[in-house]
Amino acid sequence: MALRKLVAGNWKMNGNRAALAELDAIAMAAEANGGVDVAICPPFTLIAPAAERTPSLAIGAQDCHPAASGAHTGCISAAMLKEAGASLVIVGHSERRADNHETDMDIRAKAEAAIAAGLIAIVCVGETEAERDAGQAVSIVEGQLAGSVPPTGTGYTLVVAYEPVWAIGTGRTPSVADVAQMHAALRTKLGALLGAEGAKVRILYGGSVKPSNAAELMAVPDVDGALVGGASLKAADFVPIIEASG
Numbered sequence: 001m002a003l004r005k006l007v008a009g010n011w012k013m014n015g016n017r018a019a020l021a022e023l024d025a026i027a028m029a030a031e032a033n034g035g036v037d038v039a040i041c042p043p044f045t046l047i048a049p050a051a052e053r054t055p056s057l058a059i060g061a062q063d064c065h066p067a068a069s070g071a072h073t074g075c076i077s078a079a080m081l082k083e084a085g086a087s088l089v090i091v092g093h094s095e096r097r098a099d100n101h102e103t104d105m106d107i108r109a110k111a112e113a114a115i116a117a118g119l120i121a122i123v124c125v126g127e128t129e130a131e132r133d134a135g136q137a138v139s140i141v142e143g144q145l146a147g148s149v150p151p152t153g154t155g156y157t158l159v160v161a162y163e164p165v166w167a168i169g170t171g172r173t174p175s176v177a178d179v180a181q182m183h184a185a186l187r188t189k190l191g192a193l194l195g196a197e198g199a200k201v202r203i204l205y206g207g208s209v210k211p212s213n214a215a216e217l218m219a220v221p222d223v224d225g226a227l228v229g230g231a232s233l234k235a236a237d238f239v240p241i242i243e244a245s246g
């Protein structure tokens with residue numbers, strides 16, 4: 001079953017108010033490519049101004065706390081993101097798994113909080129280079145998925161992003177065959193975890209997606225879109241990726 005593609009940009013800790021000017025051309029491209037869902041996930045401070053500037057563009061966050069509120073200095077809840085104008089949130093990005101020692105259980109709790117607040121949760125999984133070299137990529141990623149995905153997730157509330165850690169920001173990508181193998185394994189595992197809903201959950205590929213490789217990656221079976229880092233910062237790079245995904 002071909003699912004509607006989602007192309008999401010993760011600005012990570014980049015951007016300022018001036019950079020929001022990039023959103024104008026991205027929103028125009030999103031409108032012109034009506035068969036593709038497009039989202040941008042800027043830093044927390046830019047969510048509200050981004051949502052106000054381009055109401056037609058889906059705006060997301062890059063993390064949320066699992067609790068609804070409370071004494072958690074420096075953290076932000078899913079409901080706060082929703083109120084600021086976000087409609088989705090990335091959880092379990094490998095940079096947060098590594099830097100903040102987030103576990104699969106933490107990530108599942110964040111995804112559940114996001115869904116409870118009415119956000120779409122983008123749950124990230126991906127192997128390290130050492131794990132791939134050891135022939136463990138599929139089993140590691142399947143394990144992350146089983147631990148991180150909320151059992152109540154549906155095609156409307158949940159997105160999975162497969163991001164090989166070694167492909168992020170490096171200019172390297174897995175072969176098309178390796179992407180196909182991993183996405184097929186994730187699709188099967190989603191079915192085992194979520195039943196019929198597993199077939200409706202979009203599985204994005206992320207890791208050095210750029211205009212020159214987007215069409216090839218987006219044509220792989222069970223690749224239902226892209227999670228784009230560096231190439232989402234400039235409309236000149238991101239718009240061709242949107243166009244290649246239609």
Ligand SMILES: O=C[C@H](O)COP(=O)(O)O
Pocket residue numbers: 010093163167168169170171206207208209227228229230231
């Ligand atoms: O969330 C996005 C990914 O980490 C990919 O980043 P990248 O496109 O800069 O490799």
